[in-house]
Amino acid sequence: MLAGLGGGAVIASLALGLVLTWRTSRVVNFAHAAMGTYVAYAYFEFRNTGDVVLPVLGLPDRVHLLPTPTLAAALVFALILSAVLGLAVYWLVFRPLRSAHALARVVASLGLYLYFQEITRLRFPTAGATAVVRFPVLPEDTVRIFGTGVSANRLILAGLVLAVTLLLTLVFHRTRFGLATRAAAVNEKGAVLSGISPDRVGAVNWMVASVLAGFAVILIEPIAGLDPATTSLLVVPALAAALLGGLVSFGITAAAGLLIGMVQSLILGYAVRPDTTWIPEWVPVTGLQQAVPVILVLAALAWRGDPLPTRSALVEKPLPPSPTPRRVGLWSAVLGGATVAGLYTFEADLRQALIVSLVYTLLTLSTVVVTGYVGQISLAQMAFAGVAGFVAIEVADNGLPFPLAVLVSVLVATGVGLAVGVPALRVRGMSLAVATMASAVALEQLVIGSSALSGGVGGRSAPRPYLFGIDVGISAPGADNFRPAFGITVLLVLVAACAVVANLRRNPTGLRWLAVRANERAAAAAGIDVARAKLGAFGLASALAGLYGCFTAYATSTLSTTSFLVIGGLVAVAMTYLAGVSSISGAILAGLLAQAGLITTLQSSWGGGEPSDYVYVTSGLALVVVAIVAPEGLTGLARRSVARLFDRPAPEAAVIGGEVSDAAA
C-alpha cells in the first residue's frame, strides 16, 4: 500500500498542474504529462551528455552546453526548460484560444499531446525505460514504517507533494496573485481591477504547472521507468484526481492522487499474487490497474454532474457552421466513379492507399456526426471500432458469413457506444472529452487488450469474406493484393453511410441535432428531447466507427490491438477537425489525409513529402495551428474562399453556413 505512495505522489503532482491550468485558462490540458515526459527525457539526456535537446521542429536537434553537468546544474536546467515550455504553450496556444469553442481548446491540447509524445520519440530514438542511465535525484534506501519497508524516495515525494499543495492553497487564498488568478478565470476585467495583468497571471501559472509536471515525471522514472506513450498517458489518472477535486480544490486533488496511486499498487500486488484465483485469466492485470482511475473519472463526472460550466464572462465562439449537404447524388456518382476508376487503374501501392482512405473515412464520418453535428466531443470512437473489429473476427471464426458478421459487430459497437453515451449525457464540453477519453482507455485496457478477444501478441486474422458467393477479400492467393472487389465493397458501404448522414442532416432530425449543438436549453424549450438527440447521434456514430473497425479487420492480414490505440483515436478526431468537423466533405478530406492514405502516399511517391516518421509530429503541429487560425477547418476555409471568389454579398457566417436558397424548398 505504501509502495504506491510514490506513484500516487506523481499522479498528485500532475493533477495539481491540471487544476492550476484549468483555474487559469479553463483548459484541460491533455498534453500535460506528455510535456512532463519530454522534460524528463531532456533532463536525463542533459545529465548524461550535457546536451540540450530542443523540442522545436526545424531547429537543430541538440546543442552541447556543458561537458559534465552536476545534479544541481541538471535540475536547474530542467526547471528552466519546463518553465519555458509552459510559457510557450500558454503564450502561443492557449492565450489566443481563450474565447474559442471548447473543442478548439481540446483539439489544440490533443495536437500538443501528439507533438510532444512524438517529438520525444524522435529526439530520443532509443527511448525506453532501460535506455536512460539513471542518476537518481532522491535517495533509494529503505525506511521501515509500521513494520513494512518503504523506499525513502517515496516518502520524500509524498512529503514534497503535500508541501506544494499547502503552498498553492496558501498562495491562491491569501495573496493578491491568487485573487487575480481566481478573478481572471471568471472575468478578465476582475483581474485587471485587481491590478495584475491577466496575461502575467496566466503565464506564471502555466510555468508553475509545467514545472510540476516536469519534476513529477523526472521523479517517477526510478519507480515506473519512462516511455513516451505510457508516461504521456499518466494524464488519465491525474485527470481522475483533478476531477475528484472538482478541478478547484488543491487539497482534495492531492489526496485523491495519492489514494489512486496506492489503490493501483494494491490492485497490482493483489492480482499478481499466486493465490488470487477468482480473477479470470483473460483479464489483463495491467488493464485492471489502469482501469481504476478511469472508473473514478467516470464516477466523479457522473456524481458532480458538470463541474466545468462554460465560461461566463468571455463568450465562447460557436462550432464552425455546418453547411447543408447539397447534390449528394451527383457527388456520390463523381467521387464513386473516380474511386472505381482508381481501383482498376492504380498500381498496388496506390490501390492500398485508396482503400486505407476509404475505410478511414468511415471513422472520420462518425466524428462529424457526433461532434460536428451534435457538438459532443467524443474521443472514444476508435475504441468502439476496436471492439467491433475483434468481435467481427470472433463471430466470423464461429461461422457467421461476412455481411452478418459485420452487422453483428456493428450492433455490438453501437451498444458499447450507447453504454458510454448514457453517463456522458450528464456532461458536456471539456468534461465530455475527458469522460470519453477515460472510456476509451478503459475499453482499450480491459476489453480490446483482453487476450481472449484480441488473440494476445499473435493477433487475429479474419476469414476470407464472400458476398453472394463472390470473393470480396482484400488479397487472393496467387493474385494481386489490394483487390478492387474489396475496395468496391467498402465504397458501397461508405456511399450508403454518407447518404444516410446527409439525409439525416438535411431533414428535421439533423436540424434538431444542430439546435442541440447551438443551445441545449433553447432546444429543450422547443420540445426537443436533448438526451435522445445526443444518444441517437452517439448510436449512429458508434455504428459508423464499428464499420471502420470491421473493414479494418478484413483489410489487415493480422489484426492486433495496435490498430486501435487511444492515440490513434485522438489523431482521427484531430484530423477530422483539421479537415472540417461539421461537414461530410470534411470527413472525406480527413480520410484522404489519413496516415498511409491517398494524399500521404502520393506525397511520398512524388518524393517531395516528409518521411513518414514525421507524420504525427507535423499533424500535431498542424492541429494546433488550425485550431488557432482556421477553426472551421480546411474545407470550411476552401468553401469561404470560393464564396469570396464569386463575391457573394452575404456576411461571413451565412456564406460558410451553406446556401441561402436552401431553406426555401
Place this chain on the structure above:
Amino acid sequence: MPQRDGSAALLEVDGVSLRYGGVAALDDVSFTVGHGEVVGLIGPNGAGKTSCIDALTGFQPIHSGHVRFEGRSLDGTSPHDRARLGFVRTFQSLDLFDDLTVHENLSVAAGTPSWRSTLTDALWPKRSTHDGLDEVVSLVGLNGLLHRRPAEMSNGERHRVALGRALVSRPRLLLLDEPAAGLDTVESAELGRLLRSLPERGTSVLLVDHDMALVMAACNRIHVLDFGRVIASGTPAEVRADRAVVGAYLGTSEGSEVGG
C-alpha cells in the same frame, strides 16, 4: 394521473418554492392562469420572475410545491415534455439557434419526432416541413426574413423570431420572459396587439415584462412578485392602486427596462 376537470384553471401554481443554494428565490408562490387569459407577472429586478418561469417549465427543480397544467400534475415532467404538452416558454436572452436560419429556427420547434420519422429522415433525401409555419410567419411579421440568420438581424426582428419559435407548436400556454426588452414604443405596441389576439388562437399567456404600458394594456390580471413572494394580485386597475405594489415597484422603477 391526468385528472381532467372542466372547471380547473389552465395553469395552477400551488405553493412553489425555489432555492439557489441556501437562498430562496421563490417563497410559497401560488397563482393561476385561466383559459383564454393574458396574465401579467411583474416585480422589481431580482424579484424572481425569471426564476418563476424556470420553475414552472422545469428548467430549475423546485424545492416544494406543485404545478398543474390542464389539471395534470407536472411533477417529474421534463422541460421538453412540458413544451410538447403545449406549455412553452421564451428566454429573456432570446437564446435563438444562431447556426440556423429563421426558417429552421421555427421549423425545428414544429414537429414531434418519432422512431418512424427518424427512420424516414435517414432514408429520404429531403422531407418538406410546412407544419403551420406560414401562418405564424405572417402573424409575427417575419415574411421575407426566413433565410436570414439571427446574427444578421435587428433586435426587434430577433424578438419576433423568438416569439415565432414559441408559437409554431400552437401552445396552450405561452410564458414570455421580457419580450419587449429593447423594443421601441411602436414595436412594443404592436407586440401588445399581438398578445391580445393570442387567446383567440387558443393560446393563453403569462407575460413577464418591465414595460408597464404593455403589461397594463395587454393583461386581464396581474400578479406582483417581490423578494420571491406574491405581494399583490388583481386587475391592472387594482394593482395600480395597491399601496404595497406602489411601494415595492411602481414608485421606484416604473418604465425601467433594465433586465433583471
